[in-house]
Amino acid sequence: MNKLTRRTMLAGATALTAAALAPAMMPMPARAAAPMAGKQAAGFYRYKVGDFEINVVTDGAATFPLPDQFVQNHPKAEAQKALAAAFQPTETVTVPFTPIVVNTGPKFVLIDTGYGPEMHAKTKGRVGQLPANLAAAGIDPKSIDTVIISHMHQDHVFGLRTADGGLAFPNAEILVPALDWAYWMSDAEMNKLPEGYTKSVYPGIRKTFTGLENKVTKYEWGKEIIPGFTTIATPGHTPGHTSFVVASGSAKIFVQSDVTNIPHLFLRNPTWQVMYDVDPLKAAETRKKFYDMASAEKALIQGFHFPFPSAGYVEKDGNNYRLIPITWNPVI
C-alpha cells in the first residue's frame, strides 16, 4: 500500500485534474450553447373598449443621465429618493413613449406618432420603434385613417415623417390642437422665449409641420372630433395640450397624453414640475384636476409616458396619487 504524503497527494491531484480537463480541451460532440435572443418581444398589447380594439404600441424608451433640473422645482436628491422608492436606478431616468392605435371598426385612429426614423437611428433603436411594432401588430401605416396629435412636442410628432421626409401615414387625416399650432408655428412666440428647453425644440417641430399647413385640421377642446373621440382641455405641459375620452357604447377610457411625465415621479408627486412643461404651474393644476376626476371615477387611463402597456388606474393617497397598472390579459 502506497504511503500517502502531501507530495504524492498533490501529484495525484494534479494528474486527476489534468485528466478531468482533457475532454474540455478536445472538441466534443455536445449540444451547442443555446443562442441568446438578445432582443425584446414586440411591444404591442390589445384590449377592448366597447366595440373598439385598442392597440397599445410602444415607440421605445429613452434612458439618460438624470438632469439636475429634471424636476424643476425640487432638488435632484429628492427626485433620486423618489426613483429609489420606485425601485428605479437613481443616476439615470427612463422615459417610455407609447402611442396607441384604436380600431373603431370603420377606422384606424393613431394617437401620437413617437420619435420617428431619425431618432431611431441616433438612439440605435431605443426609440422610434413604432413602425416596427406596428408591423409586428399587423397594422399597415397606409391603413391609418386619422392621426390625432395630443400636443406638438417632438416625441409625439416626429414620427409623422419618414426618413426621406415623406408622410409616414400617407392616407391619414392629421388633427392637431389649434392652440398648439398657434404656439409652435409662430415666429413671434418663438422669439419671445428665453434660451432653454422649449426654444431648443422649436426648429424641429416647425420643420416637421412645414409643408403641411394646408393638410392639417386644427381641433378645439370639448368636441367629439371624430366619432368616439372627445377632446379634453389639459393645458400647461404645452398651451394646447389635449387629453381624450375614447368611448364606445357605455365603455370609455381617458387617453391622458402628457398630463404627467413618468408616474413614479410626477403622478406620485403631482406638484412636481417636469423640465419639459411650457407652463409648469398650469400643468400642476391640470394634473390635480385630472387625477382627482380619474380617481373618483375609477377611470382607466392610457398614459403616453406610463410603462408599457401604459394603462392603469389612479389611487388617491393623501395629496398624492399612486398608479395601479392594469393586469396583462393573455387573451382579449
Next chain:
Amino acid sequence: MNKLTRRTMLAGATALTAAALAPAMMPMPARAAAPMAGKQAAGFYRYKVGDFEINVVTDGAATFPLPDQFVQNHPKAEAQKALAAAFQPTETVTVPFTPIVVNTGPKFVLIDTGYGPEMHAKTKGRVGQLPANLAAAGIDPKSIDTVIISHMHQDHVFGLRTADGGLAFPNAEILVPALDWAYWMSDAEMNKLPEGYTKSVYPGIRKTFTGLENKVTKYEWGKEIIPGFTTIATPGHTPGHTSFVVASGSAKIFVQSDVTNIPHLFLRNPTWQVMYDVDPLKAAETRKKFYDMASAEKALIQGFHFPFPSAGYVEKDGNNYRLIPITWNPVI
C-alpha cells in the same frame, strides 16, 4: 314660389333623407372596415440577470367566479373589497400562470410547465398557452435541457405531457422537490386526506408522473441543483414547495413560485390563506419570512401568479406588502 307647408316640408325632408341614405344602400368603392385582430400579442418578455437571459413566457390566465372560500380564513366580502381596491372585478377572480425559461448560455432551463394541452382545449385557449408562446419566443421545446418543478400542483406540471401523453420536453432532465414527490406519489398520504381541493387534484398529478419514476431527479433544499440555480425552502403551499435563487455573477433574482397566489389579495394581505394551500399556516409563515427578506434586500421577485411579465419588487407597508411591478423595457 312654392308655399311651404308642414306637409311639403316633411315630404321634402323624407326625400332628402332617402337621397342621403341611398349611397349607403348601394355598395360604394370605399375602404373596407379595419379588421379587428381579436387576439393578444404573444406573451413573452425578456430581461438579463448577469449573463443569463430570462424569458418570461405566460401560460395564460384562468378567470372564474370568485369562490366563497377563495380566501380560506376571511369572508368573501373582504376578498371582494381587496379586489375592488386593486381595480379588479369582484364577482370573478383571474389567476395568471407564468413559467420562465432561463438561457444560461450552455443550457435552456424551464421552471414549471403550465397547464398543458388538455386544459388548453377545455379552456378554449385561456390557459395552456406555453407551447404557443415558446414558439413565438423562438424556443423549441426539444432544446430545453432541464425542467425544474417548483411543486407538483397541476398548473406547474400538466404541461410536462403532450396531448398524446408523450413528453413535451423530450430532451430535458426533470427535477422535482423530493418532499413533494414523497407527498403526492403516496397512496397513504392521499388516503389520509379529507374530501376537498387537495384530494381532488391528486389523481391528475399522479397520472402526470406515472411512468416517470425512473426519469425524474429529486432535489433537496439549500443546494445549487444546477449551476446558477439554488433551492430555497418555502413550504406550506405544498410540503415540498420550493423557491429559487437564480444567479449569474453578482446579479440574481428570486423565483418565488407560489409563495403567494395573486398579489393583490395575498401579498397585500400576507396572513390571508388561499384555498389551495396544503398547510395554510405554514404558508403564511413562509410568506412573511420571504417578503421580509425580499423587501429588505430590494430583491427582484419573479412570481408564477403575478400579472405578466410577473416580476416586481416588494415594498413593506406596515404588516402588509405592496408589489411594485418592473417597468417594461422595450430593449434588453
